[in-house]
Amino acid sequence: MQLTPNEAQRRIQELAREVARTELAPKAAELDATGRFPTESFQALAKRGLLGLSSPAELGGLDAGPVALALALTEVAYACPSTAVGMSVTNMVGETLSRFGPAALARKYVPRLTSGEAVAGAFCLSEPGSGSDAAALSATARRDGDHYVLSGTKMWITSGAYAGVLIVMARTSGPETGHRGISAFVVEPTFPGFAVGKAEKKTGLKGSNTVPVVLEDCRVPADNLIGAEGMGFRIAMTALDGGRITIGAMACGIARSALDVAARYAATEQGGALGELASVQHRLADMATALEAAELMVHRAAWMKQQAAETGRRFTREAAMAKLYATEACKRVTGAAVEVCGLDGVTRALAAERAMRDARVTTIFEGTSEIQRLVIAREVLARLGQ
Amino acid sequence: MNFELTEEQRMLQQMVREFADERVAPGAEHRDRHHEYPAELVREMAQMGLLGVAIPDEYGGAGMDAVSYALAMEEISRACASTGVIMSVNNSLVCDPIYKFGTEAQKREFLVPLAKGDKLGCYGLSEPGTGSDAAAQTTMAVRDGDDWVINGTKNFITNGPQADVCVLIAMWDRSKGARGIVAFVVDLHQPGARVGKIEDKLGITASGTSSLVFEDFRVPDANRLGQPGEGFKVAMATLDGGRIGIAAQAIGIARAAFEAAVKYSTERIAFGGPISNLQAIQNKIADMAAEIDAARLLTLRAATLKDQKVRHSKESAMAKLYASEMAQRVTHQALQVFGGYGYIKEYPAERHYRDQRITEIYEGTSEIQRLVIARSVLTEAAARG
Numbered sequence: 001m002q003l004t005p006n007e008a009q010r011r012i013q014e015l016a017r018e019v020a021r022t023e024l025a026p027k028a029a030e031l032d033a034t035g036r037f038p039t040e041s042f043q044a045l046a047k048r049g050l051l052g053l054s055s056p057a058e059l060g061g062l063d064a065g066p067v068a069l070a071l072a073l074t075e076v077a078y079a080c081p082s083t084a085v086g087m088s089v090t091n092m093v094g095e096t097l098s099r100f101g102p103a104a105l106a107r108k109y110v111p112r113l114t115s116g117e118a119v120a121g122a123f124c125l126s127e128p129g130s131g132s133d134a135a136a137l138s139a140t141a142r143r144d145g146d147h148y149v150l151s152g153t154k155m156w157i158t159s160g161a162y163a164g165v166l167i168v169m170a171r172t173s174g175p176e177t178g179h180r181g182i183s184a185f186v187v188e189p190t191f192p193g194f195a196v197g198k199a200e201k202k203t204g205l206k207g208s209n210t211v212p213v214v215l216e217d218c219r220v221p222a223d224n225l226i227g228a229e230g231m232g233f234r235i236a237m238t239a240l241d242g243g244r245i246t247i248g249a250m251a252c253g254i255a256r257s258a259l260d261v262a263a264r265y266a267a268t269e270q271g272g273a274l275g276e277l278a279s280v281q282h283r284l285a286d287m288a289t290a291l292e293a294a295e296l297m298v299h300r301a302a303w304m305k306q307q308a309a310e311t312g313r314r315f316t317r318e319a320a321m322a323k324l325y326a327t328e329a330c331k332r333v334t335g336a337a338v339e340v341c342g343l344d345g346v347t348r349a350l351a352a353e354r355a356m357r358d359a360r361v362t363t364i365f366e367g368t369s370e371i372q373r374l375v376i377a378r379e380v381l382a383r384l385g386q
Numbered sequence: 387m388n389f390e391l392t393e394e395q396r397m398l399q400q401m402v403r404e405f406a407d408e409r410v411a412p413g414a415e416h417r418d419r420h421h422e423y424p425a426e427l428v429r430e431m432a433q434m435g436l437l438g439v440a441i442p443d444e445y446g447g448a449g450m451d452a453v454s455y456a457l458a459m460e461e462i463s464r465a466c467a468s469t470g471v472i473m474s475v476n477n478s479l480v481c482d483p484i485y486k487f488g489t490e491a492q493k494r495e496f497l498v499p500l501a502k503g504d505k506l507g508c509y510g511l512s513e514p515g516t517g518s519d520a521a522a523q524t525t526m527a528v529r530d531g532d533d534w535v536i537n538g539t540k541n542f543i544t545n546g547p548q549a550d551v552c553v554l555i556a557m558w559d560r561s562k563g564a565r566g567i568v569a570f571v572v573d574l575h576q577p578g579a580r581v582g583k584i585e586d587k588l589g590i591t592a593s594g595t596s597s598l599v600f601e602d603f604r605v606p607d608a609n610r611l612g613q614p615g616e617g618f619k620v621a622m623a624t625l626d627g628g629r630i631g632i633a634a635q636a637i638g639i640a641r642a643a644f645e646a647a648v649k650y651s652t653e654r655i656a657f658g659g660p661i662s663n664l665q666a667i668q669n670k671i672a673d674m675a676a677e678i679d680a681a682r683l684l685t686l687r688a689a690t691l692k693d694q695k696v697r698h699s700k701e702s703a704m705a706k707l708y709a710s711e712m713a714q715r716v717t718h719q720a721l722q723v724f725g726g727y728g729y730i731k732e733y734p735a736e737r738h739y740r741d742q743r744i745t746e747i748y749e750g751t752s753e754i755q756r757l758v759i760a761r762s763v764l765t766e767a768a769a770r771g
Contacts, residue, residue, distance in 0.1 A: 001453060001690050002388040003683075009387065067387050263767035272768070281760030282753070288763045289684070289704045296683035297676075300389050321676040370669075377668035380675050384648045 003296065009068045015048055016072035020079035028080040031207025032354050035199070037162055038207055039119055041083045042090075045076070046116025051087065054095040054242075059106060060114035061094065066242065066302040070249035074295075077253025081358040082207030084253065086120045086159045088246040093121030093167055096239045097186065100227040109165050109186055118164025123243075124154035124187075124213050125169050125236050132371050134169075135179035135233060139215065141170035146222045148172075148185060150193070150215040156365070160211035161196045164188065167239075168215070169232045182232035186224040193218030204357030243366045244319040245305060248298040248326035251362045255291045255330040258337035258355035262287065265341045265350065274340075283340050287333045294326035317379035324372035327362035334359040391453070398450060399457045405434065406465035414466035417592035418737050423548060424469050424592055431469075432503020436462070437476045441485055445493050446501035452627070452689040456634040460682070463638025467741035468592035470638060474631035475544045476500060479749075480507025480553050483624040484571055487612045496551055496571050508549035508574075509628075510540035510598055511621055518754050520555075521564035521618055525600065527556035534558075534570070534610070536603040539582065542748070546596035547581050549574055554600075555621050558614050567617030570609050578603030589740035626699050627692060628749045629706035633685040636706075636713035636745040637678060643713075643720035643738035644674045650733075651723055667723060674716045681709035700762040707755035710745035717742040 005013060023044045031038055045051050053069040055061025062068075069091060077084035094113040097106045112118040130137040139152025150170050160166070166187045173181035187194060197212035227235055263284055266275035274280055301322035304315035334356040338345035345352045363369045391399065410427055417424055431437055434448075439455040441447025448454075455477060463470030484497045499505040516522050525538025536556055543549075552572050559566035572579070582597030612620050648671055651662035661667045685705040691698035721728035721735040728735035746752050 001391065001686060003687050003690055005387055259763070260767065260770070263763050264770070267764045267768040272764075275760075275764045278753075278757070281764070282756045284763045285707070285756035285759035288759055289708050292687075292701075292704060293680040293684050293708060296687060297680055299387055300679075300683060303387050303389050317675075318679075321679055324672070325676050325680055373669045373672035374665070376672035376675055377662075380648060380671050381652065381662055381668075384645060 003299070005067065005071060008064070009071055012053065012062070012064050012068040013071040013075060016050060016075035019044055019048055019050070020076045024076060024083050025079035028082070028207070029348070029351070029354070031080065031082050033206075033348075035206045037159075037209045038080075038083055039162065041080070042086065042119050043116050045083070045087055046114065049114070050076070051090045051116060052094055052110070052114030054091050055098050055110050055114050059094075059098055059110035061098070061110070066245060066305040067299065070245055070298055070302040073246050073249040074253040074256070077250040078257045080207065081250060081254050081355075082205045084250045085205055085208045088243065088250055089123050089158050090121040092239050092243050092246065093123055093165060095242060096167060096235060097226065099238070100184075100231070100235050102227075105186060105223060105226065113165055120159035120163045122157050122159050122163035122166040122213075123239065124157050124160075124166055126155045128153060128155050132368055134236065135182070136175075137169060137171065137182065138175065139168070139170040141172050141183055141185065141220075143172070143222070144219075147219045148222060148225065150185065150187070150218040150220055152215055154213040154215070156200070157196075157211055157213045159209050160213050161199065161209050166213065167226065168213070169236055172229045179233035180230055182236070183229045184226040184232040184235045185220050186226060187215075187218065187220055191218050191220060203360050204354070205361060240366055241316055241319045242305060244323035244372070245298060245301045247362055247366045248294070248301065248322040251326040251330035251359065252291065252295050252298055254355050254359050254362070255287075255294065255326075255333040258334040258352055258359075259284070259287050259291055261350055261352045261355070262337035262340040265344070280340055283336050287336050290329040291333055294329040297322045297325045317376055320367070320372040320375040320379075323367060324369050324376065327359075328369060330359045330362055391457070394450070395454050395457060398454050399461065401434070402436070402458045402461040405430075406461045410462060410465035410469055414468075414592075415731075415734065415737065417466070417468065419731070421586075421591045423594055424466070424472070425548075427469055428472060428503065428506070431462070431473060436473055437503035438481050438501025439477055441481050441497065441501040445485065446498040447481065452630060452692040453686055456630055456685050456689045459631050459634035460638040460641070463635040464642045465638075466592065467635060467639050467738075468590040470635045471544055471590055471593050472506075474628070474635055475509060476503075476507045478628035478631040479509035479624055480551065482627045483553050483569070483611060483620055486623065487569070487616075487620050488571065489608075491608065492571055492611070500551060505550040506545055506548050507551045507553065508543050508545040508598075509624070510543055510552045510554040512540065512542045514539060514541045514597070518751055520621060521567065523555060523557040523567055525556040527558045527568055527570070527605075529558070529607075530604075532607050534568075534605045534607060536570075536578075536600045536605060538600055540598045540600070542585070542595060543598050544593060544595055544748070546598050547584055547594035552579075552598065553611065553624070555617050562615065564618040565615045567621070568614045569611040569617040569620040570605050571611055572603070572605050572609055574598070576603065587744075589737075589743055622699075625749055626702045629702040629755075630685060630688050630692065632745055632749045633681065633688070633702075633705040633709035636709040636742065637681050637685060639738050639742050639745070640674070640678050640681070640709075640713040640716040643717045643735060643742075644678060646734050646738075647671075647674070647720035647723040650727075661723075670719045670723060674719055677712045677716060681705070681712045684708050700759055703750070703755040703758040706750065707752050707759065710742075711752060713742040713745055
């Protein structure tokens with residue numbers, strides 16, 4: 001066992017830490033206050049290769065693997081969670097296209113994502129009536145010559161108004177076919193019939209853009225079908241297995257930033273007297289323990305994903321555990337950080353309350369905690385139950 | 387990063403799991419009910435090298451590492467938590483400090499038979515009035531020529547009724563506080579040492595717990611572990627390792643409770659099907675599974691740091707704190723899955739529930755672990771400014 005990063009992973013971690021602390025952190029409070037989407041932050045990430053961490057080198061990626069991606073996301077989320085979530089999705093979109101192809105499609109779009117030309121990638125699965133029950137989605141894709149015609153509304157789309165490359169899940173056969181009737185497409189915002197709705201006003205991650213994507217007879221070239229017809233659900237679930245690890249990694253960064261704020265406050269407030277109180281110490285100890293357990297859970301899942309490329313071993317259970325554990329820990333840790341800082345914790349002078357708000361959605365998006373529990377229980381019962 | 391066990395670690399884990407399933411688990415309920423010390427099992431474990439897992443072969447041990455030790459502790463404790471703590475004390479609290487702080491002569495005389503399991507060890511730190519505030523020792527060691535004369539009572543001593551050897555902590559200069567403490571390795575069969583009150587406990591009832599009374603007990607200076615004044619350091623460093631063992635014990639107990647609950651949930655029919663179909667039960671199963679894994683990762687991380695000879699006080703404290711409190715939640719929820727059957731002694735859930743409780747108390751209460759962790763978090767924060 002070697003539970004610390006290797007040399008190559010550490011280099012990526014340091015690269016991410018450097019850009020996060022010098023270019024992203026200084027803007028985090030402003031983005032939270034204004035809700036501005038930080039296009040320039042995505043350019044800064046792209047310049048260092050951080051939007052293509054899990055894409056192959058021939059498509060402009062760093063091919064650094066899931067562990068390095070997790071480490072980098074934790075660093076970026078420590079500085080600016082709003083940017084981290086867009087980075088997470090962009091990497092996921094690049095990885096999905098690289099993996100499922102076809103090759104020509106990946107060659108066309110992945111370099112746009114890794115270079116920053118597309119600004120960001122987006123992943124359009126949820127709908128107004130289909131969240132946790134993803135297989136019940138109702139957007140349709142009808143074949144028409146060398147095009148598909150997509151219709152439907154996608155909800156909660158991260159970076160939706162800025163993304164140059166979007167993956168959209170839609171039905172190529174009727175609702176009775178369930179998850180087998182779903183296909184995945186690459187859509188560009190310039191395609192006729194593509195529109196985005198009004199940006200959502202959210203509790204946290206305010207610098208991240210969240211919009212509905214509306215497709216009205218949107219014409220998509222048939223070549224933009226990812227994989228094959230009917231593979232969409234599998235593609236989405238594979239992407240989410242990885243996405244759960246990256247959201248877990250992001251939650252660790254948010255939690256770490258909140259713990260640092262609270263520990264610094266306790267160590268310095270009233271000449272350090274606050275930190276002498278056992279009540280405060282116990283909070284800090286529980287926060288640090290939960291956070292470090294969460295990091296281990298995320299790193300293990302990322303390592304398993306990395307191994308899976310060779311061993312083929314599934315990591316669904318570990319990825320779900322990483323997301324469940326890390327995001328629930330993040331929620332508790334950021335809440336406790338506010339409490340350690342008392343009334344100062346609820347003002348914007350300290351970043352604790354922002355961390356608490358940014359943390360909140362992590363137990364909801366890319367699979368709610370309830371869905372993670374179902375996934376874990378299913379895996380446990382299949383293995384241990386009779 | 388690499389989360390894989392080595393071939394050797396996996397083999398040990400497999401071997402201990404089979405031994406625990408075949409030999410340790412079957413009598414666990416009987417021993418619990420009758421408070422029966424597993425003397426025969428301890429002998430068998432000795433033959434397998436489980437009483438000195440991480441002690442090199444040349445000193446009678448199995449020559450493996452702290453990760454292997456944690457894995458073995460989990461497997462034994464999953465079958466029987468009482469047997470687990472007997473093993474843990476001998477490994478972590480007795481063999482370990484003699485190996486780390488002892489002279490070559492002490493290793494030959496004491497470590498070899500302890501690691502081989504020819505003798506059994508115990509650890510004398512707590513006193514009737516000295517628990518978490520371990521520096522407030524009242525057992526006195528007075529220098530007399532080449533000997534020390536020791537007077538005092540040690541309390542809550544695991545293996546106390548059975549042990550041959552004790553790593554004994556005492557005060558030699560009260561004016562120096564924690565720096566006035568001295569550690570020894572002593573032969574309990576010498577005159578002046580006797581077993582005091584044997585405790586009747588809530589859980590781990592098959593392990594022996596007693597006080598040890600020392601009255602004008604003479605110990606040669608050659609039996610001193612470390613310098614006079616280093617006793618507190620010896621005691622605390624020992625507990626850093628011991629906490630890994632107790633964390634692993636807690637994980638073993640939790641796993642036993644969890645696996646029994648999962649199995650039961652697939653057999654118990656309610657509302658027209660097995661209760662494992664109910665989300666209320668599935669949610670418990672998921673949380674239990676995730677928490678067990680988190681505890682194991684914290685524990686194996688602390689063990690890898692110990693193997694790398696890196697300071698691991700914070701990491702051991704985190705492992706012990708989290709694993710023991712996790713085991714509280716898991717054994718509680720497992721009993722809940724069994725419903726009324728969980729509350730009666732025909733089913734194992736109530737034993738796991740009782741056995742878990744001590745893991746939050748001994749080798750440093752949860753409250754002490756939090757102080758250790760917080761001190762480290764605050765020091766790091768102050769250093770960053």
